[in-house]
Amino acid sequence: MKLSLEDIQHKFREYGLKSTPQRTAIYHVLIHSTAHPTAEDLFAQVSPAHPMLSLNTVYYTLSVLGTAGLVREVNVGHDRARYDANLTPHHHVICQGCQNIIDVMDPRLDCLASPSGLPHDFEITSYQVAFRGYCGTCRQPQASTTTSPTGNYPASS
Amino acid sequence: MKLSLEDIQHKFREYGLKSTPQRTAIYHVLIHSTAHPTAEDLFAQVSPAHPMLSLNTVYYTLSVLGTAGLVREVNVGHDRARYDANLTPHHHVICQGCQNIIDVMDPRLDCLASPSGLPHDFEITSYQVAFRGYCGTCRQPQASTTTSPTGNYPASS
């Protein structure tokens, strides 16, 4: 289900959002990506077509779309925020080596019992499972494909 | 199972870690807390007994303990890192209002099937379920107990 720019403009109107070229382009890149890009990733991918684009606009757009419920933040670590426009329920597998995120759509994970031992007045609205491990290329311990470990502090886990 | 400072020194030696007063105090606070404190929280709680303590030491200590496997980072958002020394398998319930984290220990969540649709060379080492919702006091929409919403960007979700 590829969304054209016109489809996206339509969607924005449905959601009561103004449709601007920048906003459309950013969402277009995000919704057709499975890489869970960072704000900077999006900036880099949209920039060629919009040379005047500012990183600020990317952040602002993401926060507007987030409020509207069209985009979600994905929590991997505390480095930088990564974003996802795939709203169909799914879970994530995170490689501890290269930090890549793989979407997992397994219906068995979408019907978990609500947890026991919870205050009864707590209202749960959603949940997500985060699997962690090592992908094929990062399998050998301490190996990292994209990011070479720099830093004076010992790497946590 | 309250751990005394001596118990902790013992534990550090088992793990081949040097035992310093600061390190012991930080871990002591963390392991007896269920609040998943930030580095600054820990700093504030340990400072009275160690007036010379530096925030840097807290970060360094957390990274050492993290590497040793005694402490884990909890990912809530991309604001600041929160830490947990509770190593027994458990999951988290996060209030979207006050950002508090509640531990959940439900054995049913500890035997999830490994997800389908995963590259076969991916090796999963752990997983965690993060439930999100609103606690009793934050239940009414837009209400927040601890943090009043400041910021010019629309709040994402």
Added chain:
DNA sequence: TCCTTATTAGGAACCATTCCTAATTAGCAG
């Protein structure tokens, strides 16, 4: 077509975290 208000771009500010460095101290060997 005009008006109002949101959006944009750019630069400055913020703040959690990390880096750098010298002084201190834990743990070990003698």
Added chain:
DNA sequence: CTGCTAATTAGGAATGGTTCCTAATAAGGA
């Protein structure tokens, strides 16, 4: 008990992702 060596500590500076501030621009409705 004493001295050695490497890790730890404290403090201050630097980093970098994100947000704030502001004026100019453009979208959508009247």
